[in-house]
Amino acid sequence: MATVNLNNNQFQTLLAEGKTILVDFWAPWCGYCRRIAPAYEKLAQERDDIIFAKVNIDEEPLLANDANIEVIPTLVLYKEGKAVDFVIAPNSKLAIEKFIEQGVN
Amino acid sequence: MKRIYDLLVIGGGPGGYTAALYAARAGLSVAVLEKLSAGGQMALTDTVDNYPGFPEGIDGFSLGENMQLQAERFGAVTELAEVLDMDLSGKEKAVHTSEGTFWGKTVVISTGASPRKLGLPNEEFYTGKGLHYCAACDGMRYKGKTVAVLGGGDSAVADALALARIAEKVIIVHRRDTLRATKVYHQTLEEASNVTFLWNSEVTELLGQGKLSGIKLKHVQTGEETELSVDGVFVSIGREPSSGLVKNYLELDERGYIVAGENTATSLPGVYAVGDVRTKKLRQIVTAVADGAYAAYAAEEYIAQV
Numbered sequence: 001m002a003t004v005n006l007n008n009n010q011f012q013t014l015l016a017e018g019k020t021i022l023v024d025f026w027a028p029w030c031g032y033c034r035r036i037a038p039a040y041e042k043l044a045q046e047r048d049d050i051i052f053a054k055v056n057i058d059e060e061p062l063l064a065n066d067a068n069i070e071v072i073p074t075l076v077l078y079k080e081g082k083a084v085d086f087v088i089a090p091n092s093k094l095a096i097e098k099f100i101e102q103g104v105n
Numbered sequence: 106m107k108r109i110y111d112l113l114v115i116g117g118g119p120g121g122y123t124a125a126l127y128a129a130r131a132g133l134s135v136a137v138l139e140k141l142s143a144g145g146q147m148a149l150t151d152t153v154d155n156y157p158g159f160p161e162g163i164d165g166f167s168l169g170e171n172m173q174l175q176a177e178r179f180g181a182v183t184e185l186a187e188v189l190d191m192d193l194s195g196k197e198k199a200v201h202t203s204e205g206t207f208w209g210k211t212v213v214i215s216t217g218a219s220p221r222k223l224g225l226p227n228e229e230f231y232t233g234k235g236l237h238y239c240a241a242c243d244g245m246r247y248k249g250k251t252v253a254v255l256g257g258g259d260s261a262v263a264d265a266l267a268l269a270r271i272a273e274k275v276i277i278v279h280r281r282d283t284l285r286a287t288k289v290y291h292q293t294l295e296e297a298s299n300v301t302f303l304w305n306s307e308v309t310e311l312l313g314q315g316k317l318s319g320i321k322l323k324h325v326q327t328g329e330e331t332e333l334s335v336d337g338v339f340v341s342i343g344r345e346p347s348s349g350l351v352k353n354y355l356e357l358d359e360r361g362y363i364v365a366g367e368n369t370a371t372s373l374p375g376v377y378a379v380g381d382v383r384t385k386k387l388r389q390i391v392t393a394v395a396d397g398a399y400a401a402y403a404a405e406e407y408i409a410q411v
Contacts, residue, residue, distance in 0.1 A: 031149045031242050034166045038142040039185050070316075071233050071246070088233040092140035094187040094203040 003044045003052045008063045011055065020050040021078045022100060025069045027058050032089050033073040039093035043100075050104065077103040110134045112404050113200055113209030114181075115188055116347075118145025119390045120380030121215030122172035122181075123397025124404075129179035131405050136209075137176070138202060140187040144169020145217045146381070147390055149242050156390050168390075193354040193376055196411070210411075211375045211404040214355075214363060215397070216347040218381040218388070223255070223340055227311050235317025240264035240339050247272045250336035253320065254278070255308060261341035262286040262294060268339065269297045276335070278303045280325055303333070311338075346382045358384050369400040375407050 006014070006023070014021055024040055026033035044052035057064035057072060067076055067083065075096065076086045085103040090096045112128045114121045117139030125135045147153060150165035159168075173183060186202035193212060200207045220238035222228055228236065237243040240254070244267060252272045254265040257279035269275045275297075277284075282304045284291070294300055303322065310321035312332065319334045346362045348355075356364040356372040362385075363378035365371050371378050379396035381388045 031151070031164075031166060035142045035144070035148050042185050071243075092187045092203075093185040094140065097203070 001044055001048050001052070003041055003054050006053045006055055006060075008060050011053070011060075011063060014051065014053075015078060015081055018080050019078075020104065021053050022050055023053045023055050023067070023076045023078065025055050025057050025064055025067065025072050025074045025076065027056060027072055030072050036073055036090060036096070039096060042093060043096060050100065075099065079103070107206075107208055109197055109208040109210060110136045111209070111408055112136075112211050112213060112401070113138065113198065113207055114213045114215060115200065115350075116145065116215035116217055116380075116382075117143045117169070117173060117183065118215055118217050118380055118393065119147060119169070119172060120217075120393035120397040120400075121145075121213060122169070122176045123394040124213045124215065124377075124379055124400045125176035125181040125397075126172070126179060127398050127401030128404060129176055129181040131401065133401075133405060133408070135176070135181040136207060137173075137181060137183045138186045138188055138200065138207065139183060140185070140203075142166075142169070142185075143173035143183070145215075146219075149239055151241060153390065188350055191350060191354070193351070193373055196375075198375070210408055211377070213369075213377045213379055213397070213400045213404065214348075214351055214371070214382060215379045215393075216350070216382050218344040218346045220340060221343045221345045223308060223342070225308065225311055231311050231313065231317045234315070235313060235337050236311065237337060237339050238341075240267050240341070243337075244268050244271050244339070247337050249273050251276070251334070252337040252339060253333065253335045254339045254341055256341035256343070257281060257284045257286065258341070258343065259286045259290065260343075262290040264339050264341045265300055266290070266293060266297060269300050272337075273299060275300045276303055276333070277301070278306050278308065278320075278322065278333075280307050281305065308338075344381070348382055367396075367399065369396050369403060375404070375411075377403055 087099045111133035112135045114137040128135045147165035152162040154162040186204035190201045192199045251274040253276045305325045306322045309323045312319040365378040365383040369377040377400035380393035
């Protein structure tokens with residue numbers, strides 16, 4: 001699957017359905033966000049067990065605020081309606097994979 | 106059957122993708138192994154103004170991506186793979202990664218360099234939570250706040266000056282009692298009214314609950330310990346080569362750089378070191394790409410001979 005851009009409403013709907021969602025909180029002006037994007041896209045293509053979402057914090061400040069995002073890029077994993085773990089600025093595709101494995105299992 | 110590439114490139118910065126471009130254009134099969142995305146260190150540079158051909162400058166990420174696309178146009182492939190281990194001793198060199206093992210007749214090491222760490226406990230925990238290594242990337246969030254810059258060289262001073270335009274107060278913490286930075290910086294520093302110095306001071310501990318809120322300092326002469334409250338800390342104490350994976354195979358100098366001259370040849374035949382990871386005087390994008398071209402040429406010659 002490809003990554004999906006979410007607004008607050010779409011996010012709340014998926015969350016209420018209890019889906020496992022990984023959210024990449026990012027912004028266009030954030031250099032490191034661009035760096036992790038290719039690995040994030042690749043992972044989204046490789047696995048379909050979770051939703052790979054992206055939230056632009058400039059467009060969705062309320063959502064970013066609710067999630068206590070202070071630094072970007074931050075990836076937050078949601079499971080059964082709750083945030084279960086987060087990682088800030090992972091430094092490789094492998095680091096993102098390890099983060100997912102830890103949180104999903 | 107296992108696939109053996111003519112050339113494996115480890116690291117997708119400017120040196121690595123130039124090696125890939127030249128090798129692919131020479132008809133060699135090439136795979137670039139990159140753990141995150143193209144560009145390496147320059148990918149975090151807002152504007153690259155000293156790479157010729159871009160009169161208005163270009164952002165480092167786009168430059169890296171362009172280099173990747175250009176190499177791929179001639180058949181080079183990119184694998185987003187993190188190298189875990191390698192065996193460079195044989196005729197066929199094995200590189201074990203998070204995406205499986207890759208084989209190459211020749212290998213270009215273009216792993217670059219990264220900011221030197223403080224070596225303190227909890228350093229990783231606080232990274233991104235008040236502790237930073239890149240003022241240009243993370244400085245914006247300290248508008249109106251107090252930050253410390255650790256270091257006394259050119260890059261520390263450049264970071265301090267950049268932060269002085271954003272933060273309310275910048276404190277340069279340095280182990281010595283003078284700056285190592287070049288003279289041109291000194292006057293600008295004196296004119297920056299919100300920059301102060303803490304000389305002869307060394308950071309011994311990172312403090313804070315959940316995120317960094319201060320540092321413990323030790324005076325290097327008196328041994329006296331003090332605490333300094335800050336909103337953020339920027340570490341700028343130099344860079345270190347990313348050569349850990351090859352240290353068992355290649356000769357390194359005392360600072361960890363791979364010993365190789367302009368011809369990029371390392372102590373092992375068929376293995377080349379390009380860019381910031383090799384011993385050289387001037388570490389720039391243009392010198393890295395020059396290395397890449399040479400390494401591809403050397404790899405081609407080596408393959409023709411064995």
